[in-house]
Amino acid sequence: MTDNIQHIAVLGGGAWGTALAQTAARAGRDVVLWEHDAANAAQLAAKRESAYLPGVTLDDKIKVTHALKDTTQAQAILLVIPAQVLRSVVGALAPLIADRTPLVACAKGIEHGTHKFMTEIIAECAPKAVPAILSGPSFAADVARGLPTAVTIAATDADIAHALAHAMNSGTFRPYHSSDVRGVELGGATKNVLAIAAGIVNGRGLGASALAAMTTRGFAELVRFGRACGAKTETMMGLSGLGDLILTCGTPQSRNFSFGVALGKGETAATAAHGKLAEGVFTAPVLLEMARERNIEMPISEAVAAVIAGKLSVDAAIESLLTRPLKAEE
Numbered sequence: 496m497t498d499n500i501q502h503i504a505v506l507g508g509g510a511w512g513t514a515l516a517q518t519a520a521r522a523g524r525d526v527v528l529w530e531h532d533a534a535n536a537a538q539l540a541a542k543r544e545s546a547y548l549p550g551v552t553l554d555d556k557i558k559v560t561h562a563l564k565d566t567t568q569a570q571a572i573l574l575v576i577p578a579q580v581l582r583s584v585v586g587a588l589a590p591l592i593a594d595r596t597p598l599v600a601c602a603k604g605i606e607h608g609t610h611k612f613m614t615e616i617i618a619e620c621a622p623k624a625v626p627a628i629l630s631g632p633s634f635a636a637d638v639a640r641g642l643p644t645a646v647t648i649a650a651t652d653a654d655i656a657h658a659l660a661h662a663m664n665s666g667t668f669r670p671y672h673s674s675d676v677r678g679v680e681l682g683g684a685t686k687n688v689l690a691i692a693a694g695i696v697n698g699r700g701l702g703a704s705a706l707a708a709m710t711t712r713g714f715a716e717l718v719r720f721g722r723a724c725g726a727k728t729e730t731m732m733g734l735s736g737l738g739d740l741i742l743t744c745g746t747p748q749s750r751n752f753s754f755g756v757a758l759g760k761g762e763t764a765a766t767a768a769h770g771k772l773a774e775g776v777f778t779a780p781v782l783l784e785m786a787r788e789r790n791i792e793m794p795i796s797e798a799v800a801a802v803i804a805g806k807l808s809v810d811a812a813i814e815s816l817l818t819r820p821l822k823a824e825e
């Protein structure tokens with residue numbers, strides 16, 4: 496079934512869902528795009544434009560729907576909704592899909608309370624499906640406009656990862672394939688927290704040298720955490736780890752970076768997202784809990800979580816990082 500994936504469903508009519516639907520259509524696939532909110536689905540169908548991605552007109556071939564049952568015949572289903580709602584959507588989808596349907600998580604996060612990664616939630620809620628993950632340095636606006644982008648698609652079954660990469664390849668959108676599922680999903684989730692830290696450095700006006708130090712030491716945290724969770728080092732050095740970290744630690748186009756900039760300029764966590772989804776805000780406390788459970792030092796992520804929780808001011812967080820005991824670089 497997965498040798499030739501022609502029919503793709505995308506769940507989520509936000510910025511990334513719209514961009515991935517456009518990409519799949521550009522790759523020549525039959526695409527159905529599901530949006531859970533009835534009014535937003537109706538507006539998406541009528542205007543052919545997502546409120547989250549203004550200026551991008553949906554390809555005529557994309558069918559927009561509000562009915563989950565319209566998506567269940569697809570040969571692969573992309574889950575492009577916030578990490579914290581993935582469980583509810585997969586739970587509703589599970590009884591409706593054929594066995595062995597690839598369910599591809601495109602969210603970057605870790606679930607609160609359970610500490611589960613996206614593919615673990617899929618495996619739990621849809622045990623007959625094949626969990627997969629798509630992640631890497633890719634802003635929705637760039638991808639939707641057909642600017643060159645490379646991502647990684649991972650599934651435990653290498654043939655399925657390969658088939659998914661082939662199905663989504665549109666010339667300008669180049670998916671690499673991998674079987675290191677944990678490495679790919681962990682990189683995407685963790686970098687969001689580090690992008691907030693980078694934004695704080697920028698917003699506080701600490702300079703380019705400090706930004707480079709923060710990004711590099713952030714990467715060291717990502718690798719430490721990844722190794723403890725079974726991720727391969729080469730995956731973390733790849734698109735979904737280092738690649739995405741470089742992208743989102745360097746530009747206000749990233750919502751996580753922008754959130755950090757606003758914190759650095761003195762806004763509180765309650766307003767700094769400016770109504771946009773910054774997944775790192777949700778991931779930071781979970782990451783901290785998981786690091787503590789595993790006895791891993793993640794001082795930057797810890798500082799971000801403390802600032803978001805209102806337990807530490809930005810200046811106190813920076814001071815706490817600078818005054819840590821000197822140690823060997825590792």
Ligand SMILES: NC(=O)C1=CN([C@@H]2O[C@H](COP(=O)(O)OP(=O)(O)OC[C@H]3O[C@@H](n4cnc5c(N)ncnc54)[C@H](OP(=O)(O)O)[C@@H]3O)[C@@H](O)[C@H]2O)C=CC1
Pocket residue numbers: 507508509510511512530531532535547575576577578580583584601602603604633634635636771772774
């Ligand atoms: N934007 C980007 O450049 C990239 C984003 N990602 C990741 O993709 C994920 C989605 O991000 P993005 O599309 O940008 O976010 P947006 O905020 O643009 O869109 C989120 C979408 O999820 C929908 N949604 C919200 N709650 C629910 C729910 N309970 N059930 C079903 N659908 C729901 C929203 O619907 P509505 O608003 O109508 O309620 C909306 O369609 C995130 O994890 C993000 O990290 C990954 C790579 C790039």
Ligand SMILES: O=C(CO)COP(=O)(O)O
Pocket residue numbers: 603631632633634635687690739742743748749750751752772773774
């Ligand atoms: O993950 C992304 C790009 O790879 C999008 O980043 P933001 O969610 O920070 O906008």
